[in-house]
Amino acid sequence: MKKSARFFIFLAAFLAALAVCFTNAKKINADIFSLVNFENSIEQTALKSMLDSASNEFLLASNSPEFLEKSENLATQSGIFEEFAAKQDVNLTSYLTQLNALKIALLNEQTYELLVKDKNEFFKQSAQNLFNQFAFKPLNAKDDFFALSSHMSLDGSKISLNLSNLMLEAAHEGGKFYFVKARLKPDYEPRNLIKFYENVREMAAGDAVQAYASCGALYGAYGKAGGDKESAVMSAVSLSFCAIFLLLAFKNLRIFCVVFVAIFGFACGLAASLLIYESLSVMVVVIGTSLVGLMFDFALHWLGKNQNAPVAAASVRPMLKIFLLG
16 A cells, blocks of 8 residues: 555544544543542532532622722622622511511510510600611511511521622621622633632722632632643643653654654544543543553664664564554
């Protein structure tokens, strides 16, 4: 068979392998939990749903409600959030109706003891609060004449809803912090998430307020950015040393053509795997790249053995035993 015919046969096989890889790329599963053997599909679905929900949550806390409202504008401009609202969207009428029904049951212990031991003092304080425009009164005087709703105990949760601004708040070290619980879009860009977080930090520093963010995706975005940088540096250094050693050993630039052998072998192997299996874990692909070293090892050993000697077609046969043993 002529060399040109062999070349076109391998080229056609390579192009076919690339076509298979691109058309079946969706079969590659990036979920590491796909490697776990679940007893049934319900467990797998529940775990995936829980992880997806937790990974897309973004929590922002600040001691300034105005700052959170300004951060909502930044979130809208970033375009990475599916949901970001500083103020809670609640049915206030329904909430106050339930509050009116439960105001006696939710009395705190201090107010209850005062009402039992000294009801006159309690009524005196209630009368004063009735005319105090600065007193906290969730319900109007018609529904709550004695302002019982002002003495409710909701200690079951440290985070409560502030009815004056419809924001989530919590007391901390003598002060108050307000919260925004947001949700990221499924297809958000990690770099845009980092940019949003840095803009929030700059705005908090400019306004001289405290702001804290908690988000698993944010940690992952910083980890990915750092990992990509380290990987690029290590790859550049290792490839540079490999190129130098190959040039020193073979003293011929054509030695770098061996790269095409590895590319061809990896493309064919990945294409065959995608055709055989319904789903392929990304960890299998990563581990499979380590086998590329065997391709280089075999080719370089064969070339090294035949250096400065005519290369015959049969010269590869003695190397097959070594390759199979490896």
